[in-house]
Amino acid sequence: MKILVINPNTTAAMTESIGAIAKKYAAPGTEITVCSPEWGPRSIEGHFEEQIAALATIETVVRYRDDFDGFVIACYGDPGVNACREVTDKPVLGIAEASMHTACLLGHKFSVVTVIERACALIEDGVKRVGLSDRCASIRSTGMSVLEIEENPQQAVVQMVEQGRLAIRDDGAEVICLGCAGMGPLDDQLEEQLGVPVLDGTACAVKMLEGILAYGKSTSKVRAFAWPEKKELPGCSPLLQSVTSSAD
Amino acid sequence: MKILVINPNTTAAMTESIGAIAKKYAAPGTEITVCSPEWGPRSIEGHFEEQIAALATIETVVRYRDDFDGFVIACYGDPGVNACREVTDKPVLGIAEASMHTACLLGHKFSVVTVIERACALIEDGVKRVGLSDRCASIRSTGMSVLEIEENPQQAVVQMVEQGRLAIRDDGAEVICLGCAGMGPLDDQLEEQLGVPVLDGTACAVKMLEGILAYGKSTSKVRAFAWPEKKELPGCSPLLQSVTSSAD
Amino acid sequence: MKILVINPNTTAAMTESIGAIAKKYAAPGTEITVCSPEWGPRSIEGHFEEQIAALATIETVVRYRDDFDGFVIACYGDPGVNACREVTDKPVLGIAEASMHTACLLGHKFSVVTVIERACALIEDGVKRVGLSDRCASIRSTGMSVLEIEENPQQAVVQMVEQGRLAIRDDGAEVICLGCAGMGPLDDQLEEQLGVPVLDGTACAVKMLEGILAYGKSTSKVRAFAWPEKKELPGCSPLLQSVTSSAD
Amino acid sequence: MKILVINPNTTAAMTESIGAIAKKYAAPGTEITVCSPEWGPRSIEGHFEEQIAALATIETVVRYRDDFDGFVIACYGDPGVNACREVTDKPVLGIAEASMHTACLLGHKFSVVTVIERACALIEDGVKRVGLSDRCASIRSTGMSVLEIEENPQQAVVQMVEQGRLAIRDDGAEVICLGCAGMGPLDDQLEEQLGVPVLDGTACAVKMLEGILAYGKSTSKVRAFAWPEKKELPGCSPLLQSVTSSAD
């Protein structure tokens, strides 16, 4: 079972730490490869970067679609996940959706603790898209950027514990989802301090993807995620063009 | 990793076929045990049987809570699942919630195809409890009872294909969830005929539970699913009494 | 008109005080009988106790289904109410649903003030099941257990007034529903101090049930609450078995 | 206990038949008076008539607010009900809200069968205002006007049975609410033919109001339904002016 974990951010250190988590929790028979797109933002904190990263991620899935059994998109905006579901018949999971679905099995309500304030709006739309608004107690910001968290993890822990505690005490959260792939390595520390399950999306997605692959299932191709229609894509990269030139 | 799959129905043949599926999809290192409670309804099609089965299932979890790493409740009403989350600190998954969460990762909308009409109301409440009403295209009845499906699987396939096709064509379903644990063995035949992913909840729950265990997570104990309060349960079985007599 | 009020808790003092309220507000022609099941938890504060009490309550309804014209389930989790609707063709009302429906006729939004924090999650699911989440301003905990309230009603009043005031001031509540049958005797004191309608569910349920009976209506038996299907219930009490052995 | 039932339509025959139902189901100690406003539409089928009738109804409540213990507004648009709650401290119930709340205690889902198609939009907004959209299976039109139903009740029964059957079979309705006060006298015939509870809103409202009065409750006056602010109402009738001239 070969899984490609794509970090839509082009920051090598983050890609590395995401890969470490994915490998740490992967089953014995799972071969994890981690990569980031060849181009795109160093970090994703708003719609602009998300849209760039989405296309770069889609291109990455196309590039490797014959080489892996399934794909994980390791950014909490799940950039491009639905488009990726169209360009391959292998399953594709975003870490936000995976962590939210997992959280619902472990507690009555979950909260997401994330980076700077503006990301909360993005994640709120994500929760609505997934359909789990009723189960989401709150989305809270640490006020730190993705790269600040990467560079200063101990400060990040302090902020995240503070927001996590407020989520548990004031919002009724019972599970905390880490709202940024870069926060993954902090999950154990946080869980110890908060006393509730703290979920890293990458770990959740790898485990759910292994399960889906072992069960022999993949994306439904009858409607929303059918193969793209055949059409021209003038000016696009050969990889992207390969998707719709050969479609029938 | 030891998982107990509980069939809340006391029909031995169904317990056996549920066990067969659980074992078929379990990972190499997973040890599956299947059982049904010592008492309770032969099949579950309404609120009355569900409440009986819920208590019998809770008792079963209590009985074996030291012997397994996690529990699957293999009936599409998820009877007693939240109470079971209180009586153990090991994760407990219902097959309905597990199949719905899985379905959301494979298609834009899912439908549930189930037994007799009255079960649709129960399942509709279940979807609302899980919080995924927005992702559920429809809940459709085959008009067959649990035991009729068990006894006449080929007739069941005919009915289920018919309802599945209507769900896909008229309701926008892209994934079909089998709304009864007893339908599990039919998933491959149905998938072949319907052309969309067909999900058996037992398989979904086993895979998600394996993932949660491998990731080292379990139910949050801070609020909704905290250990039961210490109190007397006059007239209840010693097993049930053991839960709240020793609580602190 | 004969109404059976069932206290799903097996605490005699609480049963007595519930009966007193039911009788206090019953119409002249109404004969109120109050009882609790022969077995089950002393108090209900979580899913575990609720599931036990649900079955004990169902059994109680079965036991007396020929002797009364309607039934009230006097616990704010409405334990087993839907199953009870199946085993009799007389109307069955839960006090939570009755108080919420009544509250909607008296104010724009209602809040529920209840016992310990964990009960809030249960009640939140109850509000969702009833379908009135849009009208519910908040669910607030006094931090006191059912039995503490029973034993120390004046301390309970202090806590309830505090939470009620916060609900009115911060959450926009205009009506307060007492989220525990044991709080019933405190309604007048609370109403005086809070200046808004304070509703005891037992009183609401008795009045609504009298109205439904006088109007000659009962539970619809065509789908969700049809008589249980005929089937075996091995190991269950003769009373429970009588339900499905004689079903046709 | 004195209840004023107001028919917001100025059609004497309809007022009479509404009064007959109210009296038929009233408790022994209840004194029912029925009236219609002194001005306003013969029947209400759209927003225009509803707004006229709302004001005429409010004026009627003001006129008689010292003479009765509670008020029922007997038109399925509940015209002016919230404003009426402001001008008196006695409880005021609309028949639509009363029938929907009652329906939720008797079945899993209810449908409303009403007059001409345009009324469905009005009623849909009413269900949303009450907050019970999740429990409403459908709103169906008979295609007959209020006065056609009044004049040709047997034709109305035929149409209503047809729509009721479709609601039960196709929409999952278990209870039928009569979506026009004028349909009230047909409830027994319909119930016999449809085999599910058929609810007339006037009967439901009278019974719920009796219950609320017996329980000693009334509208919350702290926020949405507080007494109107003191202010001038130039050009309005003396009755309306009396409301805000004396306010403090």
Added chain:
Amino acid sequence: MKILVINPNTTAAMTESIGAIAKKYAAPGTEITVCSPEWGPRSIEGHFEEQIAALATIETVVRYRDDFDGFVIACYGDPGVNACREVTDKPVLGIAEASMHTACLLGHKFSVVTVIERACALIEDGVKRVGLSDRCASIRSTGMSVLEIEENPQQAVVQMVEQGRLAIRDDGAEVICLGCAGMGPLDDQLEEQLGVPVLDGTACAVKMLEGILAYGKSTSKVRAFAWPEKKELPGCSPLLQSVTSSAD
């Protein structure tokens, strides 16, 4: 293009200031006329005044329906807007709905800052009717009456800035809608101090109405807003009677 802006309040100074705003933002080719009904409340802060103003506003639209190309109802309760849509085939817009729709194009979430607390309940129902509850961050009260704001605009600015800042900081609002037509003249001052778009509903409605007229569209007359049915309106004003006497 001739637009009639109706101030449902009968306070001349407010009508004048509403007219000033409407004219300030109107396009060169637009002729704005402003008026208030000949009768009705000096200000609108509750359901009672709203119902009176609704009928007075409808009558005003009927009076002038041949003289204008479109109508704006300049009160944040949108009194009578749906009925007005029935009595003319020209477009009719309420300022609340217009400002909410505009706000959704300028920010992720909007809040409404309004007059006294009781109005919040009315506006909350308005947001639900419009269907934009998901986009509404909060509805906040300044604690000032309509006429206090009119008389003491600088005090109003202080209160509105305070509530606006709380909405932005605590509720996630990105746009502020002024929840009273009388607040319109303060929009520039508020926007300068709050740093987010501040929307006056009258301006929004005039601009959207100009757009709809220029695009050649008007209210759909097939169902909810069809012309009123022909019928008698005994005791009503000749203007109101003219609506349904000539209907076919």
Added chain:
Amino acid sequence: MKILVINPNTTAAMTESIGAIAKKYAAPGTEITVCSPEWGPRSIEGHFEEQIAALATIETVVRYRDDFDGFVIACYGDPGVNACREVTDKPVLGIAEASMHTACLLGHKFSVVTVIERACALIEDGVKRVGLSDRCASIRSTGMSVLEIEENPQQAVVQMVEQGRLAIRDDGAEVICLGCAGMGPLDDQLEEQLGVPVLDGTACAVKMLEGILAYGKSTSKVRAFAWPEKKELPGCSPLLQSVTSSAD
């Protein structure tokens, strides 16, 4: 007032017809420029093309952000609209959101009639993002691709009339939104045949944008749509890089 209308599809004929509509309905003082990105899909019918077009559209907005007063994105998926809101402080409107908001002012419910079936899922998510699911009666497919509609408009009219009629008769639609920019030129024919308002999103967006500009408002920059954070975008086009290199 200078407005740039961007057709995210790179099909020159469609860009031309979109431009014709925009100019037809633009106000006298408005200068409309129409363009399509320099690269990207010929047409957009799924998530894959939408993601490509989103980035190409964002780049186009960046390229021209100093040259126009506002931007319209003329594709019914509103590709990249939120990201575009970040890269400029001029208002940006998508045609889907503009047509839905307009529809809500003209009827009680709207339906969208669009291209091939798979687009319905995309649009359903769009309606949810806009927040107007409660006002949307249905989303219906003509079964024709974007380019088939472009090439065979008369066949398109036939299909669209059929789906529009079903939406009106069966789903309760009162307004029809054209769910593809390429359908715009057909709006008059359709409106004549369907008898309800038929809305082309481009026209709606141009008119709403003119209104917003005349009112002097633009996107809120405090949270969700703040300027992108300063960061590196390795491998991205100089235009995209210019956005975050100069950010502060």
